[in-house]
Amino acid sequence: MKKTLLFAITISLQVIAHAQSKSAIKNIAIYLQDNVEILDFAGPMEVFAVAGFNVYTIAETKEPMKSLNVLTVLPDYALNDPNIPRPDVIAFVGGGDLSEAKNEKVKQWAREMASKAEIQFSVCTGAFFLAEAGLLDGKIATTFHTAIEPLRTDFPKIDVRDDVRFVDNGNLITTAGISAGIDGALHLVAKLKGTKYAQWVATEMEYDKWVANEGLILDNQFMNAIRYKGFEAASKDVDKYSFYNGELLNLASHLEEHGKIGEAQKCIEMAISRMENPNLRTFELLKNIYVKQGKSVPPNTDDFILILNKQGVAAAKQMHLKTSQEFKNWKYLDADQIIRTAYLDYYNKGDLKTAFETIKLLDEIYPKDAYVTFVLGLYHERSNDLNHAIELYRKSLEMDPTLFMAQNKLKTLEKEGKI
Amino acid sequence: MVFLFGLLVFSVSAQTKDTINIAVFLYDGVELLDFAGPAEVFAAASYYTNNYHFNVYTVAKESKLKSQGFLDITPNYSLANAPKTDILVLPGGNAQDALNDTLTQKWIDKEIGNSSDVLTVCSGIFFLQESGRLEGIEVTSHHKILPFLREILKPENVVHEVKYVDTGKIVTSAGVSSGIEGAFLTVSKIAGYEVANRTARYMEYPQWDISNGKITYDLGDKASEYLTTTNDDKPQFGVLDLAGHLALREGRPEEAMKYFERNLSFYPKSPLSYYGLASSLEKMNKWAPPVYEDFLNVLRNEGAQAGYKIYQETKSKYPSWVLFTLKDITVRIENLMGQQNYEEANLVGQMAMETYPDNMALYIQRINVYEKLKDTGKAKIMLHEALKKFPPSEELIQLKQRLD
Numbered sequence: 001m002k003k004t005l006l007f008a009i010t011i012s013l014q015v016i017a018h019a020q021s022k023s024a025i026k027n028i029a030i031y032l033q034d035n036v037e038i039l040d041f042a043g044p045m046e047v048f049a050v051a052g053f054n055v056y057t058i059a060e061t062k063e064p065m066k067s068l069n070v071l072t073v074l075p076d077y078a079l080n081d082p083n084i085p086r087p088d089v090i091a092f093v094g095g096g097d098l099s100e101a102k103n104e105k106v107k108q109w110a111r112e113m114a115s116k117a118e119i120q121f122s123v124c125t126g127a128f129f130l131a132e133a134g135l136l137d138g139k140i141a142t143t144f145h146t147a148i149e150p151l152r153t154d155f156p157k158i159d160v161r162d163d164v165r166f167v168d169n170g171n172l173i174t175t176a177g178i179s180a181g182i183d184g185a186l187h188l189v190a191k192l193k194g195t196k197y198a199q200w201v202a203t204e205m206e207y208d209k210w211v212a213n214e215g216l217i218l219d220n221q222f223m224n225a226i227r228y229k230g231f232e233a234a235s236k237d238v239d240k241y242s243f244y245n246g247e248l249l250n251l252a253s254h255l256e257e258h259g260k261i262g263e264a265q266k267c268i269e270m271a272i273s274r275m276e277n278p279n280l281r282t283f284e285l286l287k288n289i290y291v292k293q294g295k296s297v298p299p300n301t302d303d304f305i306l307i308l309n310k311q312g313v314a315a316a317k318q319m320h321l322k323t324s325q326e327f328k329n330w331k332y333l334d335a336d337q338i339i340r341t342a343y344l345d346y347y348n349k350g351d352l353k354t355a356f357e358t359i360k361l362l363d364e365i366y367p368k369d370a371y372v373t374f375v376l377g378l379y380h381e382r383s384n385d386l387n388h389a390i391e392l393y394r395k396s397l398e399m400d401p402t403l404f405m406a407q408n409k410l411k412t413l414e415k416e417g418k419i
Numbered sequence: 420m421v422f423l424f425g426l427l428v429f430s431v432s433a434q435t436k437d438t439i440n441i442a443v444f445l446y447d448g449v450e451l452l453d454f455a456g457p458a459e460v461f462a463a464a465s466y467y468t469n470n471y472h473f474n475v476y477t478v479a480k481e482s483k484l485k486s487q488g489f490l491d492i493t494p495n496y497s498l499a500n501a502p503k504t505d506i507l508v509l510p511g512g513n514a515q516d517a518l519n520d521t522l523t524q525k526w527i528d529k530e531i532g533n534s535s536d537v538l539t540v541c542s543g544i545f546f547l548q549e550s551g552r553l554e555g556i557e558v559t560s561h562h563k564i565l566p567f568l569r570e571i572l573k574p575e576n577v578v579h580e581v582k583y584v585d586t587g588k589i590v591t592s593a594g595v596s597s598g599i600e601g602a603f604l605t606v607s608k609i610a611g612y613e614v615a616n617r618t619a620r621y622m623e624y625p626q627w628d629i630s631n632g633k634i635t636y637d638l639g640d641k642a643s644e645y646l647t648t649t650n651d652d653k654p655q656f657g658v659l660d661l662a663g664h665l666a667l668r669e670g671r672p673e674e675a676m677k678y679f680e681r682n683l684s685f686y687p688k689s690p691l692s693y694y695g696l697a698s699s700l701e702k703m704n705k706w707a708p709p710v711y712e713d714f715l716n717v718l719r720n721e722g723a724q725a726g727y728k729i730y731q732e733t734k735s736k737y738p739s740w741v742l743f744t745l746k747d748i749t750v751r752i753e754n755l756m757g758q759q760n761y762e763e764a765n766l767v768g769q770m771a772m773e774t775y776p777d778n779m780a781l782y783i784q785r786i787n788v789y790e791k792l793k794d795t796g797k798a799k800i801m802l803h804e805a806l807k808k809f810p811p812s813e814e815l816i817q818l819k820q821r822l823d
Contacts, residue, residue, distance in 0.1 A: 038459040412516070
């Protein structure tokens, strides 16, 4: 019982990353100064990791460093390491030794990283790093409540606000103190991948305090153009604008609420076309639109599980074949949910044959899903087909190098001398 | 940038506080926010209590580990050399290996025995399952884990839709970020309700409220044991304080006052007890002196004279009432001297010394103020008193040489 149970927990919490595709924004670098506040980096890091980003830490040196005098962290890279992956987002967090923000070497580096990264992000007094590097000049920003006045006084070129949880200038986001970093990070996820997706991340983390858009968000010009000129006219000049898929999806929800179903559909379709591997939640937005238009839509995961249970795997497969012909390239099934409910159910009941057929079918539907591949590997390991299992673990890791359950498995097998 | 984290003003050096050892147990695969949340809360809360030093440290079997597959951590202690635990934090994550490890389970069992409080977060609850500590108590965990808990425990003992369940010693928190709230609760039980509130405000954590979780026993029962004069065992500060604040919330200020007054007898001059007392008086529509930083704000914003008026009124209405901590008032005097406002520094010094008559540093501070006011006579008188009262320290001798 215990094994199965833990197995289930692992599913629910550890490997959420698989659900999210790669998008243009992938690497998030977090700079850690000495004695940095724990939650300042841990909060956003948790959010970004759950949302499927690749997060890593950088400090002045690679020496072990203390966070809030408590936690000893080993940074992934030193400031001058030539192997630092090019960040898409550079984040500075608060607390600790802020004199580092005044250090010329750090300033220089911050400017360099900020110019490489598409988005600059700060939590709490991390804003001083961006400010010292001159990156907040002429921008609207916020910081920790006791640091508002000093930021204002020291940097008169910054419009410092004291009544907001975060400020989003487009490519530059600053948040208020400590916990506000979680909200700011969720906002960034909403901006990149859509509010629905960010809400799912918040639910996974059981952070029920997040309210979407509860911050100062400067208008995006492309979104405004769609809103006021209409999608067709606006999209003619699409190359002139900088914007993110999440912004398109959020605008779509707004348009849908105001009865502009056709416009909303175009926004969602544009977002999907720009995504390397659009996620289930994005297709669900499109599905809502189809329903409103009276069009037929793919079945949902619950329908699929019902057919699995009532009519068997073959019928479910049939259903999928039919659906995938009608809705090409749609993602309509939540593999996670099917594993969690149907697969585990069969497994727990001792119906290993159906469990196996179910995970095989999922593998056919999502051949590139690292997590499905991993679970298939688990099945093989339990059936004592170790070679096959190892092969599948490795394959799942190739698909998603951050799938640490697979890393763990391989490491354990190695330790046991089975590899 | 000296301004940052101004909360340090409230801190008192660790030596004068009771140390509470908080072991945050880590393992390869531990979920980051599961342990980082509580670690942040306890470490920050330490600055807001005059009574406790929360000594937060990490313990693991591994000498180096990866949290959630991406953050490298060196634990402060191994299982073999970790100090005796007062509060044990058991975070969730990819815990298979740790759960299957006999040494780990042994250490956890031993430290649960040593601890007064155990806080689990998310799937960390399974560390308690092994040793049967979940039998017969109400618990919670991550929403996706609850259905599984219902299979192995009595379904009615699995609580949904709460941030934590407090059964006395064992507090189980819901998923990931919920550990933050479980930690706030634990802080309030030990160091007092207002310490948790202030920590939450410092962390800019939205809407922390004790009722976000479920407490399965009556806090008042435990607190009332200490109301009788025969019971002189000193409870942790939070026991009476929390009961007082809950009574206040439920509209029973008279009862609340009893808890706060009793707590004051255990923790004399505690600004937090005065905070509770003042809140109770206000609820009873009686005049209450400004407390905690409210009085300091009067000094800062309206001047020493305005503060002195309140000080006198307080003395006439509530003779034993203490308006400020020694630390805070000393800092205030220093600040006034820095501003070369010696008249006010003198007046504040007078209030400080009447409240804390046995503090040598205050004497020295006041002598310095008299010197600045060019009142050598008074400086000498004060020095004379100090020399009678305290053993001759180097500082006093130097002052004497200078004044002579």
